[in-house]
Amino acid sequence: MKAGDSAVRETILIADDEEEIVSLIADALEDEGYQVWTAFDGEQAVAMAERQPDLIVLDVMMPGKDGYEVCQAIRERVACPILFLSARQSETDRVKGLALGGDDYIGKPFSLVELKARIAAHLRREKRGQGAERTVLRYGGLEIDVQGHAVRLQGREVVLTAREFAIVELLALHPGQVFSKEDIYDRVWGLDAVGDASTVTEHVKKIRAKLGAVDPAAAFVATVWGVGYRWERG
Incomplete structure (x- = not known):
């Protein structure tokens, strides 16, 4: 890769x-x-x-x-x-x-x-x-198929771009752990990517909007002010 x-x-x-x-x-x-x-x-x-x-x-x-x-x-x-x-x-x-x-x-x-x-x-x-169960992550009504790169919320498919899914996967695999925007950018885009960590904020907004369109109460990606983002178990 x-x-x-x-x-x-x-x-x-x-x-x-x-x-x-x-x-x-x-x-x-x-x-x-x-x-x-x-x-x-x-x-x-x-x-x-x-x-x-x-x-x-x-x-x-x-x-x-x-x-x-x-x-x-x-x-x-x-x-x-x-x-x-x-x-x-x-x-x-x-x-x-x-x-x-x-x-x-x-x-x-x-x-x-x-x-x-x-x-x-x-x-x-x-x-x-x-554990094998980690290939499919479940948080409340949210299901993340890591191998299949698919997300379903309340039984409905949520269509994410490859970058958006990679951010969700990273955070969901480490619930409760805070990642800075820089950490997320380095891991998802790679250290050789051209751009900056501000793009992470825009991707998180889109992830929240897509989840919120299915369930307005969905609040899995939490902002830790001045630090970054953390996955909430829901």
Whole structure:
């Protein structure tokens, strides 16, 4: 899947102070269709993790906060898989990383083929963990068929554009979680898209109008003033 495609892409944060390694991994993952965010020190990693990526590749030895400190700082707020990447390969280092909340520990030098395989495996495991019922989401009278890209409200079909559906899918898969307009734009349009996050506001207005035309009481997309949008369970 290339940048600009309408479906929501899985987002991977790479945090490593070695720019060549970040570039190498980012290119490989983007070729696989992932959306990639990058950070080059511990503070940047914590800030980017707050945007809720789908998976984090985290170097241990970084300036400022090291990878262990980053993991400890974000783990209670970030549920996605964290894969440590480090030249420190002793059993003590591996155990420490896993004990702090890491899901995997990969030593440097590493194989790109193996890294991609592990990333794909963790993301598949996350999807399986959501349960089969997650392919059809139900909130009150609203039904979202994720695989079929269809939305029905009170038994009536609601016709959404590809972008509108991608926004609904993103929010509905994370009920109660607040996404900024910038987060939504990056995930739905892609980092290489030409435009800005203000277009998200217009798409949300259209989504609300289409849902409201079927049921005026429908209020699934809530505005969190000064922050962004959140999905209400209804």
